[in-house]
Amino acid sequence: MPVNETLATYSDWLYRSALGVYLFAILLYAVEQAFARAPREEKALVGAGAPVPGLVQEPVRTEVSRPERIGRMGAALTVLGALLHLGSLVMRGLSAGRAPWGNMYEYMSLLCLAAIVTWIVLMAKFPIRRLGVFVLTPILILLFLGGTVLYADSAPVQPALRSYWLVIHVSVISISSGVLLIPGVTSILYLLKDRKPESFPKLPSADVLDRMSYRTTVLAFPLFTAGIICGAIWAEAAWGRFWGWDPKETVAFVSWVVYAAYLHARATAGWRGRGAAWINVGGFALNVFNLFFINLVTSGLHSYAGL
DSSP, X not given: OOOOHHHHHHHHHHHHHHHHHHHHHHHHHHHHHHHSOOOEEOOOOSSTXXXXXXXXXOOOOSSOOHHHHHHHHHHHHHHHHHHHHHHHHHHHHHHXXXXXXXXXXXXXXXXXXXXXXXXXXXXXXXXXXXXXHHHHHHHHHHHHHHHTTTOOOOOOOOGGGOSHHIIIIIHHHHHHHHHHHHHHHHHHHHHHHHHOGGGOTTSOOHHHHHHHHHHHHHHHHHHHHHHHHHHHHHHHHXXXXXXXXXXXXXXXXXXXXXXXXXXXXHTSTTTTTHHHXXXXXXXXXXXXXXXXXXXXXXXXXXXXXXO
């Protein structure tokens, strides 16, 4: 099927527009982070109706402050950027007549979109909007690298990838990996907040960061597991074996073990808290290592795909 160059061009325009919107959103998040008031920690009081000791609560306000309004604008721009981002993937797929994750550029785009959507959902559930500058910055860096160093023109995939497993396996792995980027960042912030809370007064409480990291990982881990299983099934159909200790397979398995260890540690007395957070950061590091070093430096059965 010939490539529709017009749709491919629209896809590139939407991708670059999304990057610009994300960058502007980061600037607005940074303004809120810099000028908004830090949440205050209530002291334990005696008597009925006393707040829970150590509970971080926002001061009662009669009106929304200017930094908060700017932060809300950043959140709105994040949603707009995600819609443009999604449009770029749809246009890329339509231009080539296939699933739009057949090379490293498209894979990175889908992964980052999954991370952005996860962040939007978390903002609706937790009081964490001002963390946007910390969360979106690494995602924007990944998108910039994807659109420059890793960029590939729209084209049909190689014959070895012309399988329905491309739609299933690669999409599940990339989405779960994108979701797992968020708890990696929040676990790093948790360690900073837990170690020196007075140095990071504007971060959410360590408890909020810990719960957010755990719940996001709980959601992503089954998807990641399903992606590995689907990859094994595809490998058996394509190469005649379920597992061959290819570099990408090996690092994916090690990452799976680390995330399983994190979930176990998070529920185990003595490891809950900083110990579990360090394990989650280790999983985050392996995720980034697999994304760049394994994909771009080593050679293996996955190398032909650029994935």
